[in-house]
Amino acid sequence: MYNIMIVGVGGQGSLLASRILGALYTNRGFDVKVSEVHGMSQRGGSVVTYVRAGENIASPIIAPGDADLILGFEQLEALRWAHYLKPGGSLIYSTQEIKPMPVLTGAMEYPADIPVKLEEYNIKKLAVDALTIATRAGSPKAANVVLLGAASVHSGTDISDWETALRETVPPKFLELNLRAFKAGRECAAD
Amino acid sequence: MEKKMLLGNVAVARGLYEAGCRFVSSYPGTPSTEITEHAAKYDEIYAEWAPNEKVAVESSIGAAIGGARSFSAMKHVGLNVAADPIFTASYTGITAGCVIAVADDMGMHSSQNEQDSRHYARAAKLMMLEPADSRECKEFTKLAFELSEKYDTPVLLRLSTRISHSQSVVSLDSRVDVPLKEYKKDISKYVMMPGMAKKRHVVVEEREKKLREFAETCDLNKIEMNDTKIGIIASGIAYQYAREALGDKASYFKLGLIYPLPVESIKKFAAQVDKLYVIEELDDIFETHLKKHGIKVTGKELFSKIGEYSPNTIREKISGGDVHAATAFDAPPRPPALCPGCPHRGIFYVLSKLRLTVYGDIGCYTLGALSPLNAMDITLCMGASVSGIHGMNMAREPEFAKHSVAVIGDSTFIHSGITGLINIVYNQSPSTVIILDNSITGMTGHQQNPATGLTLKNRPAPMLDLEAMCRACGVARIRVCDPYDLKECESIVKEELSIPEPSVIIARRPCALLKSVKRGEPLAVDEEKCIGCGMCMKIGCPAISLTDKKAHIDSALCVGCELCGKLCPKNCIG
């Protein structure tokens, strides 16, 4: 059983990322369930997508304490959901900051030192400057795939399987960009 | 056989295709929308957006009486709008299969209430099926058509957010060609006036009896015997949660047909287990029914009627714990917000500035209620703004109408605002209605509507002329403004409020997320000149923040709408 969560802000491309993961694990012969968010929260709200792969998956959602891997597309969201990880689980997150409305209006503060706060959790962490890396690869929109590239390093899955999943899922027009973003993400996690 | 990962909703659409469905008419609503969007991709299916759910269902019933397998999908509250035809179609029955899908939203991910649509099955005496994954979404859709024809009744298909919006594997079959059935005039069956309807009610009660017998034997329900200390009765996503939480440590009676219930079979199951639980999200419908038949079950004394469950809820309540998560960080919430460049923002800024009472409605623009705009007082259901402002204005002293407006989106106005406007004119109320025409149905993810000039299948259509529509309702004062032009908006709103007559203001500018809308260059703040006054923060744009007394614009988010610049007293945004 492998439980992955993709957390971020509505509009950051978590649907595509979850579908790439869905294709990846389906191709490997697992039973897979992916739970997506559509509607209201997509308007800039906090969004969580679940991907579960294993022998026989019943629930499409993951309970707190049961996630093996969280991909955080934004720092605050990474922190918000970190407690969903198992002890020893992995958090790979983008250092991008998007301030939520209560912070913008001054009613609340954006938590300072998120990397330090994440130390409270018994988890493995990798912070990635996904926005910069994606921009260099061709578009800031590909930050989601940069994180997938980073996640691929210790995924126990061949790079060719990842590329197949990308080819099956990403619209042809954006495939080259996303393959570049994926490689760049992979490299930043390897060193 | 080809296998594919499909969203529950996409699997329902695939089921429509394979079942030989010919006619689909729906109105969008999360979490049901993708069914109709995907049904439209099949050339073999005629599919359309209707102006509202009542029109959609009436059209589908017409198509089904006319001999074509037909379908409508809606969200839970859409069923309220469509309830009238559904209750009587239960009497008339159909010629060819008619399936109506309704998607509940436990946890209110994207809804204004959390009602349980299972009540309707019982109330309208209609069979209701509930799938628990994408495979069943497809299979149950196909079965629903067969049952509809076998028992001469519309059939309800109940979905929920977690089923509709989860993907799992489905194997694909080919389409069966179901030719048009012959339509025969039969007024005793299809003209529902008292003389005929009295006889049809008898038919309905007889059908109910047959359906109860069918429920006992059908293979839509599945019994899974494991450890017999715990027995579980559940359907849909609640079944999956129970399965996840308890695995082989419980035996399951999984309901696929959720109305009518197989009471006798459940009695037998009850006798085989030590303790029987009913796990149903929202209301205690199964529980009450089973208790009425003397079956001892535990349900809502443990489980809430509020919100959605999870495997953990069930672990906690039934097996007493082993929930083992770290503590959550107390993070500032991230509610949804109007997008950067959203045309609704300009109007709400003006309404907020003028401190008006705003009778709101349902759509992206409901987000205008949130801080810092705080420009909405009331939101109830689709269309309620136009009728509501009338009631409020007529109830209060005349002065009140000078400081109150209704706001309603283009799709919502067409859905159910027009009749309210006719009422305003007919009963001569001094009400002002603002139609926020962003040329699309935004909230549900960009569906075409009668005012956009395109159909669901993206073919050109006559564009409903909103000005002409309002004029035809009898409104003499109709104004149009550009919501990016704050000065114009403010003066028009003030003017219309000062005149005690019905008036409509159409604030027109397409949604900033539409592909046809050109994104402007991101703006930047001249930090030298910025005095940190915070005026630009008043519009609640996610792209603007204020740190250390300087405004900052996030270039990844800004679409260059320039609204913030218009508020800047130092002209330092450009």
Ligand SMILES: Cc1ncc(C[n+]2csc(CCOP(=O)(O)OP(=O)(O)O)c2C)c(N)n1
């Ligand atoms: C009876 C009913 N049907 C459907 C919905 C789902 N829904 C909420 S808002 C909306 C449409 C909003 O479109 P529009 O009025 O054009 O406003 P926009 O979101 O574009 O600002 C829909 C279909 C609902 N809440 N109630």
